[in-house]
Every structure is written in C-alpha cells, then in structure tokens.
Amino acid sequence: MEGHNKTAEISQQMKEKGLRITPQRFAVYANLLSRCDHPTVDDILTEINRELPIASKASVYSALSVLREVGLVREVLLDEGVTRYDAKVEPHHHFVCEGCGQIKDLAWDVFKNLQLNPLPSGFQVNAYEITVKGCCDRCNLERVEDQNP
Amino acid sequence: MEGHNKTAEISQQMKEKGLRITPQRFAVYANLLSRCDHPTVDDILTEINRELPIASKASVYSALSVLREVGLVREVLLDEGVTRYDAKVEPHHHFVCEGCGQIKDLAWDVFKNLQLNPLPSGFQVNAYEITVKGCCDRCNLERVEDQNP
DNA sequence: TTAAATGCAAACTATTTGCACGTAA
DNA sequence: TTACGTGCAAATAGTTTGCATTTAA
Numbered sequence: 001m002e003g004h005n006k007t008a009e010i011s012q013q014m015k016e017k018g019l020r021i022t023p024q025r026f027a028v029y030a031n032l033l034s035r036c037d038h039p040t041v042d043d044i045l046t047e048i049n050r051e052l053p054i055a056s057k058a059s060v061y062s063a064l065s066v067l068r069e070v071g072l073v074r075e076v077l078l079d080e081g082v083t084r085y086d087a088k089v090e091p092h093h094h095f096v097c098e099g100c101g102q103i104k105d106l107a108w109d110v111f112k113n114l115q116l117n118p119l120p121s122g123f124q125v126n127a128y129e130i131t132v133k134g135c136c137d138r139c140n141l142e143r144v145e146d147q148n149p
Numbered sequence: 150m151e152g153h154n155k156t157a158e159i160s161q162q163m164k165e166k167g168l169r170i171t172p173q174r175f176a177v178y179a180n181l182l183s184r185c186d187h188p189t190v191d192d193i194l195t196e197i198n199r200e201l202p203i204a205s206k207a208s209v210y211s212a213l214s215v216l217r218e219v220g221l222v223r224e225v226l227l228d229e230g231v232t233r234y235d236a237k238v239e240p241h242h243h244f245v246c247e248g249c250g251q252i253k254d255l256a257w258d259v260f261k262n263l264q265l266n267p268l269p270s271g272f273q274v275n276a277y278e279i280t281v282k283g284c285c286d287r288c289n290l291e292r293v294e295d296q297n298p
Numbered sequence: 299t300t301a302a303a304t305g306c307a308a309a310c311t312a313t314t315t316g317c318a319c320g321t322a323a
Numbered sequence: 324t325t326a327c328g329t330g331c332a333a334a335t336a337g338t339t340t341g342c343a344t345t346t347a348a
Binding site: 057 | 326330332338
Binding site: 077078081083095097098104106109110111115116117119120121122123124125126127128129130131132133134135136137140 | 226227230232244246247253255258259260264265266268269270271272273274275276277278279280281282283284285286289
C-alpha cells in the first residue's frame with residue numbers, strides 16, 4: 001500500500017542529492033512517490049499523519065521546498081490558487097477535468113508531430129508543457145443526466 | 150495612450166453582455182484592453198487610480214469577476230500564486246521568461262502540426278493551452294555576463 | 299425607484315518567517 | 324558536537340465576504 005519503492009531506495013535517492021534524511025522528509029517524499037493524484041500540502045500532511053502524527057505543516061512545506069530544489073519533486077501549478085506536487089519529474093503533460101478537478105498525467109507523446117515554429121526573435125525555449133482541459137467520463141455522464149432529468 | 154478602443158465601443162461590448170456599466174468596471178475593462186502585459190489585480194488597481202482614485206480593490210476584484218463570467222476577459226494562471234488577467238480571449242499560448250517573469254502571448258499557430266493522439270479513453274477535450282518557458286533576450290544576456298564577469 | 303454595485307473592514311486561505319529546541323550525521 | 328531541521332505561532336499576501344451606502348438604468 002506504500003508504493004513499490006523500498007525504504008532504502010528512497011533514502012538513497014535523497015542522499016544522492018545531498019539531503020539530510022529526517023523522518024518528516026522521508027515521509028513526505030515516500031508519500032508523494034506512492035500516489036499519482038498531485039496532492040496539495042494539506043493532502044500530504046493529512047496522509048502522513050494519519051496513523052501517527054509525525055510532521056507539522058511547516059515541515060511539510062520545508063521538505064517539499066528542498067525536494068523541489070534538488071529536483072526530486074516538482075510543482076504542478078494549475079488553477080485554484082493551490083500548489084500541487086508531483087514526484088514524477090520527467091516531462092509530461094496534464095489533463096484537468098473541469099468537472100471534478102481531477103488531474104491526470106498525459107504521456108509526453110500524447111501530442112505527436114509537435115514542432116515549434118520560430119518564436120518571435122529574442123526568445124530561447126527551455127521547456128514547455130501542455131495543459132489539456134476537458135471532462136472525464138464520470139463528469140460527462142453527470143452533465144448528460146442534468147440535461148435530461 | 151489609452152489603447153485604440155473607443156469609449157463607445159467598450160461600453161457597447163459590455164452592454165451586449167448584459168453588464169451594467171459603472172465607472173469602475175469601465176476603467177478596469179478599458180485598462181485591460183489597453184495593455185498586453187497580463188496584469189495582476191494590483192497592477193490594474195494602481196493604473197486606474199493613477200490620476201484620480203476611482204476604484205477600491207474589492208471593486209476591481211468584482212469587476213474582473215463579472216467580466217470573466219461573461220467572457221470578456223480571462224484569467225492567466227501561471228506560477229507565483231497570483232492571478233493575472235487578459236482581455237485577449239481568443240485561444241493563444243503563453244511564453245514565460247524564467248529570468249524576469251515577463252509573459253508574452255504566442256500565436257495559436259506557433260506550434261504547427263499539433264495533433265492529439267487518442268487520449269486514454271474516458272476523456273473529452275474542451276481546450277488546451279501550451280505554456281512555453283524559457284529566457285528572453287535581455288535575460289540571456291545577463292546570464293552570459295554573470296558567467297564572464 | 300430599485301436592484302445591483304461600491305467601499306471598507308474583517309475574515310479566510312495558502313504560504314513564509316523567526317526563533318527556541320531537538321536531532322541526524 | 325554541531326550545523327541543520329522541526330514546530331509553533333506570528334506575519335504576509337492574495338482573495339473573498341458582509342453590510343451599510345450609493346448609483347445606473
């Protein structure tokens with residue numbers, strides 16, 4: 001239930017980045033690795049404190065901050081004024097359901113033949129990311145039901 | 150200096166959407182039409198109150214809210230935990246300079262041959278938007294100077 | 299005339315910060 | 324042992340809300 005990364009592997013990844021390993025940081029990173037729902041700070045906090053209170057909110061912020069600095073996690077910034085986090089750092093895109101707000105990862109190659117026309121001169125591209133907005137199955141269903149009550 | 154939309158045209162657009170025209174709303178929308186820098190609420194507030202205090206922050210929030218509801222403006226959500234606004238509502242992409250934070254509009258066709266591979270089933274696409282991150286001329290220059298002092 | 303908008307201040311939410319205490323290395 | 328991390332609480336920033344007053348139509 002804790003994901004497929006072994007404790008030692010997780011510690012190893014953090015050590016390689018020069019991070020001191022504390023129970024709080026470990027819990028944050030392990031939790032993030034085990035889920036794919038792009039949780040917020042509160043989501044993570046709730047989850048790691050579920051059985052045994054282990055970390056404060058400030059520590060979760062702090063842990064996420066250093067994990068992001070060393071490249072083990074990244075922020076997912078969409079709408080809503082909340083920062084979400086993701087332990088999947090390879091380039092990929094996101095699908096956001098406008099009904100329920102769920103966020104799904106999209107494989108990098110979900111867009112094919114993506115070619116950048118010359119940008120207005122003076123710009124150098126480092127990265128790009130596509131946010132696809134739409135509706136998931138369940139929300140489509142509910143919408144149809146609303147219109148035919 | 151106030152952009153190329155005439156007063157009457159701006160009022161007309163707002164009326165067509167069923168909006169009551171108040172000095173505050175008018176100022177907010179006119180200001181947004183006249184600029185292309187994706188301003189924040191504070192940016193707009195400062196600008197419309199520059200010569201003569203005309204609107205409170207709450208009114209700017211309120212004006213932007215209704216303007217967005219009727220589709221005359223849209224939110225631009227990038228990083229930084231601030232909401233930016235844009236009176237250009239046609240689909241387009243954004244370039245964000247990671248150095249100075251400036252945001253440039255990119256024409257819709259700046260990506261050519263963009264084809265969506267089938268999504269994982271159960272998703273219906275309403276819209277998508279590409280955020281390109283990189284460096285503008287000036288910031289590239291500064292970076293080079295930093296490395297060769 | 300009157301439903302709707304404004305302005306102020308207080309409330310709320312997400313995040314950051316300062317500092318005394320605790321702990322991983 | 325000690326530099327670094329944690330926890331708490333206070334501070335900050337962006338945004339929303341309640342309510343009395345004003346105003347566009």
